[in-house]
Amino acid sequence: MGTSHRSGFLKKTNDGGRLIITTFIGVLIGYFVGRSFQSVSFSKIHLPTSISTSFDIAGKEENINQISESPFSNGSSPRQIYVSTNPRGAELLPPGIVVSESDFFLRRLWGEPSEDLKKKPKYLLTITVGLNQKKNIDRMVKKFSEDFQIMLFHYDGQTSQWDEFEWSKSAIHVSIRRQTKWWYAKRFLHPDVVAAYEYIFIWDEDLGVEHFNGDKYMELVKKHGLDISQPGLEPNNGLTWQMTKRRGDQEVHKVTEEKPGWCSDPHLPPCAAFVEIMAPVFSREAWRCVWHMIQNDLVHGWGLDFALRRCVEPAHEKIGVVDSQWIIHQVIPSLGSQGQAENGKAPWEGVRARCKNEWSLFQNRLANADKAYLEEIGNR
Numbered sequence: 101m102g103t104s105h106r107s108g109f110l111k112k113t114n115d116g117g118r119l120i121i122t123t124f125i126g127v128l129i130g131y132f133v134g135r136s137f138q139s140v141s142f143s144k145i146h147l148p149t150s151i152s153t154s155f156d157i158a159g160k161e162e163n164i165n166q167i168s169e170s171p172f173s174n175g176s177s178p179r180q181i182y183v184s185t186n187p188r189g190a191e192l193l194p195p196g197i198v199v200s201e202s203d204f205f206l207r208r209l210w211g212e213p214s215e216d217l218k219k220k221p222k223y224l225l226t227i228t229v230g231l232n233q234k235k236n237i238d239r240m241v242k243k244f245s246e247d248f249q250i251m252l253f254h255y256d257g258q259t260s261q262w263d264e265f266e267w268s269k270s271a272i273h274v275s276i277r278r279q280t281k282w283w284y285a286k287r288f289l290h291p292d293v294v295a296a297y298e299y300i301f302i303w304d305e306d307l308g309v310e311h312f313n314g315d316k317y318m319e320l321v322k323k324h325g326l327d328i329s330q331p332g333l334e335p336n337n338g339l340t341w342q343m344t345k346r347r348g349d350q351e352v353h354k355v356t357e358e359k360p361g362w363c364s365d366p367h368l369p370p371c372a373a374f375v376e377i378m379a380p381v382f383s384r385e386a387w388r389c390v391w392h393m394i395q396n397d398l399v400h401g402w403g404l405d406f407a408l409r410r411c412v413e414p415a416h417e418k419i420g421v422v423d424s425q426w427i428i429h430q431v432i433p434s435l436g437s438q439g440q441a442e443n444g445k446a447p448w449e450g451v452r453a454r455c456k457n458e459w460s461l462f463q464n465r466l467a468n469a470d471k472a473y474l475e476e477i478g479n480r
Contacts (some may be wrong), residue, residue, distance in 0.1 A: 203296035204249055204272050221249035223318065224297040226289065228253040228281035230434050231261055233305040240307060241267050244314035249297065253284040255438060278438045282377075282394055282401040291388040300387050304378045308334075308428030317381075317425040324352045327386040327418040328408050330375040332426040339429070343374045346426040354420040369406045373415035377401045378429060386411050386418075395462065400455045403462035 182191050187200045204224070207216045225248045229237050241250055250271040252262070257277045262268040274288055285302055294300055299318065312331055321329050332346030333339055343356045355372040363371035382390060389411035394404065409415035433448055441447050 201292045201295040203293070204251060205296070206270065219246060220296070222247045222297065223299045223301070223314075224249050224251060224289075224294055225301040225303070225314070226251045226253065226281070226285070227303050227305055228255055228284060229305045230254070230256040230438075231258045232434060233432070234262065236308075236430075237305060238265055240303075240305075240309050241265075241271075243309045243312050247318075248301075248314055253279070253281060253288075255279055280399045280401070282404070283399040286391070286394045286396060289387075289391065291384070291391050294387065295384060298384055300382050300384065302380055302382070305434065306430040306432035307379055308430055310428070312425050312427050317422055320351055320422050320425065321381065324420060324422075325418065326352070326381075326420045326422075327383040327412045328375060328390075329381045329420055329422055330379045332421050332423040333376075334426055334428045336428065341370050341374070341376065343370050343372070344376050344421055346421075347423045351424045352420050352422050354416060367414075367416040369409060373409035373419045374405060375408065375419060375421065377405050379427060380405075380408075395465065398458045398462055400451075400458050402455045402459035403466075407462075407466060 180192075181194055183193070183195055184191060186193060186195060186198055190198050190200070205217055205220060207213070223244075225241075225244055227237060227240065227250075229252050237252070244250070250267060252259075252268075252271055252273050254273060254275040255278060257275050259273045259275045262271075262273070274284060276284070281302055281304070289300065289302075299321065311334075317331065320326075329352075330344060333344045335345055339345055342358050345356075347353050355366065356370075358371050363369075366372060386408075390404075390408060393407060393411070394401070409419060412418035438447070438451070440450060442450055
């Protein structure tokens with residue numbers, strides 16, 4: 101009886117040992133098989149769609165995890181990013197991922213991003229337009245080469261009708277009814293958005309360009325170091341200031357003589373450092389300053405022309421009129437029809453009254469800002 105008991109006990113012990121050894125060997129085999137699968141390229145295996153889709157999702161999740169994981173996180177000791185020199189709002193990002201400027205370059209929906217652009221436009225031409233001036237706009241745009249990005253602001257809300265022009269298909273169209281070019285400029289031409297362009301044209305729609313060429317104009321602007329400029333105006337009933345009148349005997353002029361008493365200083369507007377707001381051209385550096393001076397609620401821009409000199413130094417050398425590339429102001433009050441008749445007055449009368457009022461408001465705001473700044477300096 102005793103021998104039989106010991107034999108059963110030994111048998112059970114041997115069975116347990118074999119179980120442990122078998123389990124251990126199975127774990128080792130599973131480990132090495134798993135390691136070998138990591139080196140297999142699934143891109144070379146043709147799998148059913150449902151299975152391959154699952155792998156795609158898994159790959160995306162892995163990418164997401166890689167993006168989510170920060171190299172600055174070290175277990176229980178996270179390192180917080182804070183870069184004070186980053187643009188406002190981006191202080192928590194590493195500088196290498198921050199893109200603070202943009203552009204209007206059109207991109208494809210396919211292919212390599214680096215191959216999207218065959219040529220990058222160097223300049224930006226913006227025109228505030230209505231459909232009634234479609235033929236004139238077509239003539240204007242054709243005076244500019246592929247170095248110019250075209251951008252149209254539609255104050256009448258009609259955009260699809262422009263597709264008859266081939267150039268319109270690659271233009272940028274912004275449509276908001278009954279707004280002025282300075283309203284558009286303040287909201288869509290932020291300096292960081294147009295930073296890719298060396299110069300920005302902000303033009304009216306009623307300009308004759310028979311004697312104008314965009315490329316030649318830019319050559320003269322750069323030659324004479326103009327940060328703010330406009331083409332000379334052919335003398336006609338649309339001429340207001342002597343400064344912007346075309347001179348036939350020179351390429352560019354920067355000073356003029358006006359009516360007695362109009363200029364307190366020969367280096368100040370309207371005798372110098374002055375262009376009108378119908379067809380101004382700004383360097384990217386000058387525009388960064390001018391944009392900040394445009395008031396959100398003063399949409400006509402009246403008075404701005406006298407203040408442009410504050411954005412460049414010395415203003416009487418950096419602001420000028422290009423005479424050998426000149427335009428004709430056709431004086432078509434098309435925007436006036438976008439007004440509203442009130443108190444028995446025609447729509448255009450209300451628009452003109454607001455223009456004059458805005459001029460006074462802008463002058464007062466600028467004077468008050470100067471006064472407040474000087475008082476603050478004096479109190480330091």
